[in-house]
Amino acid sequence: MGSVSDVKGPESNPANPTSIAAEPRKPICVLGLGLIGGSLLRDLGRLNWPAYGWNRSEKTITRARRDGFDVSNDLEATLQRAEADGALLVLGVPMFALASLLDAIKVHAPTCGFTDVTSVKEQVHDLVEEHGLSHRFVGGHPMAGTANSGWPATMTGLFKGAVWVVTYDNAVAGDGMGNGADEAEDLWLKTWARVVAMAEAVGASVVPARARKHDRAVARVSHLPHILAEALAIAGDQGGPLALTLAASSFRDGTRVAGTEPALVRAMCENNRAALVTALDETLELLREAREELANPDKDMKDLTEVGHAARGRFEARAGRKKGEGANRPIIRVQPGGRGWVEQLESAESMGAQIGIF
């Protein structure tokens, strides 16, 4: 069974002091203090990891300061501070606010490495490339959340046991010694290692995936479930009060995520249109077949029910049969910039493996 307990952050790996990963805990600057960014700042605080934050709203700043955090609503000053102390930037703002934040980073933090926590990755990568910042960007997606949002919803421990996807689209091969060949490559490798170390420090399991592969996967397992839940909720409701009275646990579980705020569902789905259309087309085909089998008394649903049952079994084998059970994923150890390390990441991606840095 996979365990994160033997995956250590850089500071606990003194046996390999020359590796990229073995840097001391450098500061982390969290930009945007919503559920994800704010919870990250809380976890870093708990770990005594040097960290500070920025948020646009004065109200959030007041609340976060009251809780003892080092935060500001002056973006320029915060970015200048991050540049001065070589902080890793974590972009915790919604998709629509990313472009203007990248503009500010380009001007006020011209050498900082940075990551994000947005739920889709290809659009973010494109935006970063348009800004000419790819050489210091590593995409991230912590797969954690609650139904609530904003600073009051933040908590410690939100990422414990969660998967944290880290992209490697911008990976450099390195010189096989665990270092980049030049200063720019070195910056990217160090940024990547710092993102991984941060995710592991807050208890997440790091899974490497390129932006496009990530977006295709979450379309199937995260965005599609929301679409189906909305449709099921509507179809049940169209049955009127008797149907709602007869609805029991299969309807309850099947519609649970239709309770998510519509704006959040739209933000996920509308930012991942192409991948979601592909997943939805496959689903429509399966449902059309089921419809024909039901409409024809000579046909049966053997295929759908048996293939579906086997698929659910494979999910349970990987994720644990019950919520909260430990996941059963392969673990691959990589050395950032080491010989063949990008190929190792590709292997991990195709296996859905989590990684550890050595």
Add this chain to the structure above:
Amino acid sequence: MGSVSDVKGPESNPANPTSIAAEPRKPICVLGLGLIGGSLLRDLGRLNWPAYGWNRSEKTITRARRDGFDVSNDLEATLQRAEADGALLVLGVPMFALASLLDAIKVHAPTCGFTDVTSVKEQVHDLVEEHGLSHRFVGGHPMAGTANSGWPATMTGLFKGAVWVVTYDNAVAGDGMGNGADEAEDLWLKTWARVVAMAEAVGASVVPARARKHDRAVARVSHLPHILAEALAIAGDQGGPLALTLAASSFRDGTRVAGTEPALVRAMCENNRAALVTALDETLELLREAREELANPDKDMKDLTEVGHAARGRFEARAGRKKGEGANRPIIRVQPGGRGWVEQLESAESMGAQIGIF
């Protein structure tokens, strides 16, 4: 909030000693001792309600006897005993075994009232009518179950808080005095009242519905969720190991019932084809619209997400926001055979109300 605590079985209603419902606890004979039938026998035993059972398999009989129950695998003898002591028969066998059981009832228990516990109702009503037994049949569907089956899965308390649908397709108007106009009508009314009293005694909430209305409702809220779960499980699995690793709680909840044995899913869906095709067609239309909205960058998913969210809200308002929370349904009191009682049942059906007998 609806509560079953003020809904009493007939034996506790001495204020109305002449009503149909006020009979003493007559014996109950459970035919088929699977999860539902066996659990019912356990509950009746706990209540000291005179009850005995039959099952085809010797193994089940041995196990049930070891647990202290009065059971037999001699169908003819069991039915003759039921006929002699005026028992209510509860048919707990699967759909495919109903026809031969009805044949035996016709011969060996020619005057007993009977009910069933099958998950669809129209086919059962048709079968009973073909056998010429409608005048003593009341359909039933306790909406309770677990993933397991057979005597080892039986338990006390399975029906506590569950909805138990009772049909009234064969209802007679009565003479307005709470009695049938003749002996046949009297038998049907007494059977109906006994089924309701039994369901209430084991802690269920009785909801009246005609067979066709029942089947249409469960197609939407019980069978459709299974079809969508199978399709989602397959679409997720087609994303390969990376998708299964990234799958979190929305996928887990959305695919849970794909873990049900395929044969059970088929039995539900293939016995309710017409109603399920209607529900599936509505769902396909919603999903096709969603697909077009996603494929066109100028369109959005405002409608689907807002209507879906509101529908889930209506379900939560009725069923309770969390599993196990008390349901919030209207309660209507009826007197079997009383003036206008069939119209009262129709009202209850259209409101998804539960009923109590007075």
